[in-house]
Amino acid sequence: MAxxxxxxxxxxxxxIADENNSIEWLFSVDRGDGPPPSLLDGVGALVTGSTTYEWLLQSANMLAEPATWQTYYGTRPMFVFTTRALPVPAGADVRFVQGPVADHLETIRAAAGGDDVAISSGGELAGQLLDAGALDEITLGIAPVALTGGTPLLPRRLEADRLQLTAFERHGQLLNVTYTVQPTVD
Structure with a gap:
């Protein structure tokens, strides 16, 4: 199961973003000499919110250069949680959804075709998946940067007894860590 x-x-x-909703601070972080790990290995579908989706479109000029979408995401479907009408790059499989995250879990899982679903969005959407009992893993690239405010990583309380460290690796100044999220016990 995905x-x-x-x-x-x-x-x-x-x-994950500064007060201006920017991640420019991340681009100055040394990631080392080797190739970075692919964030899309084993991923069958993506989930994001409208702010992140719009940033993706703008940062890589994907509306004017739709082939860039294929280079980044291939044919993977991307589910965008939004209440607004947003543009779609030519040839991209973008599916707009709204309402509670829990209402869309089975559709998203089915679209992933047995592969993982990557949440590449602000922490609120990840928090909603956590609330719905659907967040299985958290993989972080921790950068040696301190910001004075902005978008929090995960605006939820999540205690250590629900997180199991399963991997860590250094890439230049970036520390990548992976935690498995344990289900709540009723």
Missing amino acids: KFVYRAATSFNGY
């Missing part, structure tokens, strides 16, 4: 995996780069004090 795992829901939250993958994010974060400042070491827990922000």
Whole structure:
């Protein structure tokens, strides 16, 4: 069954974007000499929110250069949680959804075709998946940067007894860590 995996780069004090909703701070972090690990290996579908989706479109000029979408995401479907009408790059498999995350879990899992579902969005969407009991794994790239505010990594309380460290690896100044999220015990 598909795992829901939250993958994010974060400042070491827990922000994924600064006060201006920018991740430019991340591009100055040395990631080492070797190739970075692919964030899409084993991923069959992606989930994001509208702010991240719009940033993706703009940062890589994907509306004017739709082939860029294929280079980044291939044919994977991307589910975008939004209440607004947004543009779609030519040839991209973008599916707009709204309402509670729990209402869309089975559709997203089915679209992943047995592979993982990558959550590449702000922490609120990952938090909603956690609330729905669907967040299976958290993979973080922790950068040696302290931000004074912005978008929090995960605006939920999640205690150590629910997290099992399963992997860690250094890439230049970036520390990649992976935690398995244990289900709540009723």
